[in-house]
Amino acid sequence: xxxxxxxxxxxxxxxxxxxxxxxxxxxxxxxxxxxxxxxxxxxxxxxxxxxxxxxxxxxxxxxxxxxxxxxxxxxxxxxxxxxxxxxxxxxxxxxxxxxxxxxxxxxxxxxxxxxxxxxxxxxxxxxxxxxxxxxxxxxxxxxxxxxxxxxxxxxxxxxxxxxxxxxxxxxxxxxxxxxxxxxxxxxxxxxxxxxxxxxxxxxxxxxxxxxxxxxxxxxxxxxxxxxxxxxxxxxxxxxxxxxxxxxxxxxxxxxxxxxxxxxxxxxxxxxxxxxxxxxxxxxxxxxxxxxxxxxxxxxxxxxxxxxxxxxxxxxxxxxxxxxxxxxxxxxxxxxxxxxxxxxxxxxxxxxxxxxxxxxxxxxxxxxxxxxxxxxxxxxxxxxxxxxxxxxxxxxxxxxxxxxxxxxxxxxxxxxxxxxxxxxxxxxxxxxxxxxxxxxxxxxxxxxxxxxxxxxxxxxxxxxxxxxxxxxxxxxxxxxxxxxxxxxxxxxxxxxxxxxxxxxxxxxxxxxxxxxxxxxxxxxxxxxxxxxxxxxxxxxxxxxxxxxxxxxx
Amino acid sequence: xxxxxxxxxxxxxxxxxxxxxxxxxxxxxxxxxxxxxxxxxxxxxxxxxxxxxxxxxxxxxxxxxxxxxxxxxxxxxxxxxxxxxxxxxxxxxxxxxxxxxxxxxxxxxxxxxxxxxxxxxxxxxxxxxxxxxxxxxxxxxxxxxxxxxxxxxxxxxxxxxxxxxxxxxxxxxxxxxxxxxxxxxxxxxxxxxxxxxxxxxxxxxxxxxxxxxxxxxxxxxxxxxxxxxxxxxxxxxxxxxxxxxxxxxxxxxxxxxxxxxxxxxxxxxxxxxxxxxxxxxxxxxxxxxxxxxxxxxxxxxxxxxxxxxxxxxxxxxxxxxxxxxxxxxxxxxxxxxxxxxxxxxxxxxxxxxxxxxxxxxxxxxxxxxxxxxxxxxxxxxxxxxxxxxxxxxxxxxxxxxxxxxxxxxxxxxxxxxxxxxxxxxxxxxxxxxxxxxx
Numbered sequence: 001x002x003x004x005x006x007x008x009x010x011x012x013x014x015x016x017x018x019x020x021x022x023x024x025x026x027x028x029x030x031x032x033x034x035x036x037x038x039x040x041x042x043x044x045x046x047x048x049x050x051x052x053x054x055x056x057x058x059x060x061x062x063x064x065x066x067x068x069x070x071x072x073x074x075x076x077x078x079x080x081x082x083x084x085x086x087x088x089x090x091x092x093x094x095x096x097x098x099x100x101x102x103x104x105x106x107x108x109x110x111x112x113x114x115x116x117x118x119x120x121x122x123x124x125x126x127x128x129x130x131x132x133x134x135x136x137x138x139x140x141x142x143x144x145x146x147x148x149x150x151x152x153x154x155x156x157x158x159x160x161x162x163x164x165x166x167x168x169x170x171x172x173x174x175x176x177x178x179x180x181x182x183x184x185x186x187x188x189x190x191x192x193x194x195x196x197x198x199x200x201x202x203x204x205x206x207x208x209x210x211x212x213x214x215x216x217x218x219x220x221x222x223x224x225x226x227x228x229x230x231x232x233x234x235x236x237x238x239x240x241x242x243x244x245x246x247x248x249x250x251x252x253x254x255x256x257x258x259x260x261x262x263x264x265x266x267x268x269x270x271x272x273x274x275x276x277x278x279x280x281x282x283x284x285x286x287x288x289x290x291x292x293x294x295x296x297x298x299x300x301x302x303x304x305x306x307x308x309x310x311x312x313x314x315x316x317x318x319x320x321x322x323x324x325x326x327x328x329x330x331x332x333x334x335x336x337x338x339x340x341x342x343x344x345x346x347x348x349x350x351x352x353x354x355x356x357x358x359x360x361x362x363x364x365x366x367x368x369x370x371x372x373x374x375x376x377x378x379x380x381x382x383x384x385x386x387x388x389x390x391x392x393x394x395x396x397x398x399x400x401x402x403x404x405x406x407x408x409x410x411x412x413x414x415x416x417x418x419x420x421x422x423x424x425x426x427x428x429x430x431x432x433x434x435x436x437x438x439x440x441x442x443x444x445x446x447x448x449x450x451x452x453x454x455x456x457x458x459x460x461x462x463x464x465x466x467x468x469x470x471x472x473x474x475x476x477x478x479x480x481x482x483x484x485x486x487x488x489x490x491x492x493x494x495x496x497x498x499x500x501x502x503x504x505x506x507x508x509x510x511x512x513x514x515x516x517x518x519x520x521x522x523x524x525x526x527x528x529x530x531x532x533x534x535x536x537x538x539x540x541x542x543x544x545x546x547x548x549x550x551x552x
Numbered sequence: 553x554x555x556x557x558x559x560x561x562x563x564x565x566x567x568x569x570x571x572x573x574x575x576x577x578x579x580x581x582x583x584x585x586x587x588x589x590x591x592x593x594x595x596x597x598x599x600x601x602x603x604x605x606x607x608x609x610x611x612x613x614x615x616x617x618x619x620x621x622x623x624x625x626x627x628x629x630x631x632x633x634x635x636x637x638x639x640x641x642x643x644x645x646x647x648x649x650x651x652x653x654x655x656x657x658x659x660x661x662x663x664x665x666x667x668x669x670x671x672x673x674x675x676x677x678x679x680x681x682x683x684x685x686x687x688x689x690x691x692x693x694x695x696x697x698x699x700x701x702x703x704x705x706x707x708x709x710x711x712x713x714x715x716x717x718x719x720x721x722x723x724x725x726x727x728x729x730x731x732x733x734x735x736x737x738x739x740x741x742x743x744x745x746x747x748x749x750x751x752x753x754x755x756x757x758x759x760x761x762x763x764x765x766x767x768x769x770x771x772x773x774x775x776x777x778x779x780x781x782x783x784x785x786x787x788x789x790x791x792x793x794x795x796x797x798x799x800x801x802x803x804x805x806x807x808x809x810x811x812x813x814x815x816x817x818x819x820x821x822x823x824x825x826x827x828x829x830x831x832x833x834x835x836x837x838x839x840x841x842x843x844x845x846x847x848x849x850x851x852x853x854x855x856x857x858x859x860x861x862x863x864x865x866x867x868x869x870x871x872x873x874x875x876x877x878x879x880x881x882x883x884x885x886x887x888x889x890x891x892x893x894x895x896x897x898x899x900x901x902x903x904x905x906x907x908x909x910x911x912x913x914x915x916x917x918x919x920x921x922x923x924x925x926x927x928x929x930x931x932x933x934x935x936x937x938x939x940x941x942x943x944x945x946x947x948x949x950x951x952x953x954x955x956x957x958x959x960x961x962x963x964x965x966x967x968x969x970x971x972x973x974x975x976x977x978x979x980x981x982x983x984x985x986x987x988x989x990x
Binding site for chain 1: 588590591592593594595596597598599600602606608619620621622623636639640643644645647648649674675678681682685694696697698700726727728730804805806808810811812813814822911912913914915916917918919920921922924925926928945947949951953954984985986987988989990
């Protein structure tokens with residue numbers, strides 16, 4: 001979705017600049033606006049999709065394709081936007097069509113259409129073959145595709161309890177109005193709140209003999225609370241501590257077993273999120289931030305909550321270990337990677353301290369990257385990226401994996417929509433919990449001079465993923481084993497390898513929670529994807545903290 | 553045919569408006585074609601083309617609005633879309649901030665459509681990309697690039713008699729070239745309405761030269777430096793500032809334009825007196841859309857005049873609240889500059905750092921418009937008017953407001969990302985740390 005389209009949908013002005021930058025991508029996210037009731041329309045049945053897929057497969061073959069895959073996609077979205085006591089916009093959209101990818105003359109070709117007739121599909125398949133043949137003129141090496149045995153006819157669905165589209169719009173608006181009301185009651189000057197719901201109905205077929213029907217659900221409830229002091233001219237915000245997540249509407253429930261209250265600190269949530277309670281706390285905390293102590297720059301032990309560390313994992317582990325970046329395919333946009341092939345092949349590159357174990361996993365429950373099969377029909381799996389601190393693998397697709405000396409794809413192919421070509425995207429990448437029993441309370445108690453950071457804030461990392469700077473939503477000063485107050489103007493700067501090697505302690509599995517990014521951008525033309533990152537609260541010793549306070 | 557003529561667009565809009573049973577209705581018709589080619593490792597990686605024509609209908613019942621979109625254009629489908637928008641308006645909550653639609657407007661006539669760009673096809677893209685690839689390979693370097701072109705139109709009409717029609721074309725090309733040893737990287741980019749102005753060969757030569765010259769960079773201590781920002785780098789930070797000039801957030805006290813004790817900084821001198829920034833859809837070099845999505849006219853607007861805040865953007869609702877005229881955000885801006893070229897600016901610099909472009913620029917504090925990001929693909933040390941050697945990339949923490957108060961010199965404005973921006977020399981630009989990235 002282009003920024004201007006999102007701004008239009010949301011009715012936001014300045015507020016939109018505070019939303020994730022990953023909103024920069026292709027148009028189809030917006031889709032065709034429909035009524036909420038139409039979101040419950042079951043769409044075309046599997047038999048029809050198989051019939052249309054076969055039309056494409058046969059047409060491409062007859063034109064000279066040596067491999068073809070077909071994605072029939074129906075993408076349903078509902079986005080709700082509010083501020084204070086007003087509904088700014090409700091957007092229900094549907095996007096439906098077919099994308100056909102072929103190999104001809106050793107080169108990829110791709111074409112798509114929203115006209116789902118046999119004639120149109122056959123024509124589009126021919127266009128894909130023509131494009132492949134035209135591009136073969138400036139292709140240097142033929143595509144090498146890792147073998148993938150056909151899986152036959154399969155279906156897969158995100159395990160949800162409540163389909164968010166079945167919840168009446170009024171109920172959702174009532175919730176957001178209650179959220180906004182709660183924040184205003186506790187002294188917020190302004191509040192915006194949003195709900196994002198997505199259902200991707202994806203059908204995949206290929207000449208390998210796979211016919212895979214998948215029904216993917218994910219959602220993101222979020223808000224921003226602003227406190228203004230007109231006398232001083234200062235203002236501060238606090239965003240929701242929710243996670244965008246691969247769950248149904250059941251995520252928006254109150255379950256005491258899924259939350260933790262930090263002494264002198266905030267409440268954090270796992271697989272059930274009380275949005276009203278968090279907005280209430282956010283209003284109080286935004287006001288507290290107006291008078292918080294400006295941080296003295298220096299070295300601190302950083303205790304990072306999953307709501308903050310998740311983004312650091314995303315940027316400093318997820319992206320640099322994408323094989324297409326390593327190879328140079330993203331060089332003109334997002335850059336390359338410090339994690340080169342030689343470092344992997346050395347088998348001794350110390351990515352992090354020896355307690356750091358990072359895994360890629362597209363099978364992890366409740367995550368946004370959870371699917372049964374990727375967009376090349378490869379069954380999903382888990383594999384290690386960093387084991388006991390050592391770099392052990394990358395993330396790859398079928399046409400890349402031979403470069404790693406492997407013969408099986410890791411299932412990292414994804415396309416934003418039916419009309420965008422699939423390419424390599426990161427799976428869920430997560431930090432494994434510590435093996436010993438160790439809680440956040442223990443970690444705070446064991447820290448002499450530290451800062452405890454929660455929530456996603458400003459983030460920036462260089463084009464090879466060395467130098468980064470991250471901020472957050474809430475910063476608590478820790479002195480001699482206790483939270484003593486709130487800090488402001490905090491950002492931490494480090495080098496990826498130094499940072500992960502400063503990882504000193506990781507809480508256990510009971511503290512493991514998810515972070516996620518709903519609109520992660522990559523590629524030219526840009527595409528967005530959604531992915532989760534899990535981790536427990538983790539401490540990094542001796543990290544450089546800068547003071548970001550300025551005057552204009 | 554995705555590009556409809558003004559007459560055909562008006563015919564469809566009038567037909568749709570005739571189906572309305574709502575209090576007010578707005579119809580937007582957009583269409584066009586786009587194509588792209590992407591290459592990396594000196595070989596094409598992906599390519600694509602698309603055509604699109606769609607209609608969006610917004611119906612209003614009292615203060616309730618509903619919108620539906622459709623891409624079928626037979627009478628029955630159009631009427632169905634109108635009924636659906638009305639049904640959605642009926643079900644929607646009332647919007648107390650709803651402002652009635654504007655009546656007929658007078659629009660500028662920007663010349664944004666160029667036939668040669670509109671006629672671009674896959675072989676044209678392959679030729680332009682292929683020429684660049686060949687040049688890179690001759691230099692024994694590795695390149696990655698992206699070329700994208702489009703021809704589009706949009707038309708708008710409403711039940712109060714407003715009608716607008718606009719056609720435009722765009723082409724943009726960017727490439728990054730790296731040396732085989734991984735120690736040098738160079739970048740160049742260009743964007744135009746007219747493809748005949750796009751010289752991929754010249755841009756490739758610049759990127760090649762920067763890649764070679766940036767090998768084996770030297771580390772300098774982070775700190776405050778005099779910098780020369782090329783238009784691409786400067787324009788990025790200034791664009792963030794222009795986007796943040798919303799009157800409502802300023803009045804609400806949550807903008808860099810809010811001030812202590814309440815009120816806004818409208819009329820205050822906020823920047824160096826050499827800073828004048830305006831927008832003008834009729835500018836021949838960066839022709840923009842003559843109307844906003846609501847149908848209000850984009851006209852020449854001065855945002856900063858000799859450093860003074862002259863205007864802020866007003867949504868229709870906020871304009872009504874404040875007794876002002878609605879003033880949409882501009883799609884592109886012009887920053888006035890001087891007559892010197894980039895080379896002349898370098899020549900006049902005793903000691904400084906030349907920045908080709910920034911990367912991963914993100915806000916740090918909306919109160920001070922503080923941003924962070926990194927230099928990339930060509931950062932060089934200037935000594936006594938000469939580029940002496942490449943330097944390792946820096947992270948910056950800086951605000952465009954502070955930057956435009958530390959202005960030393962401005963060069964000749966050039967088109968970059970749809971804006972006209974001069975290269976500029978800035979003193980005391982804050983680099984907060986070093987990056988090993990190439």
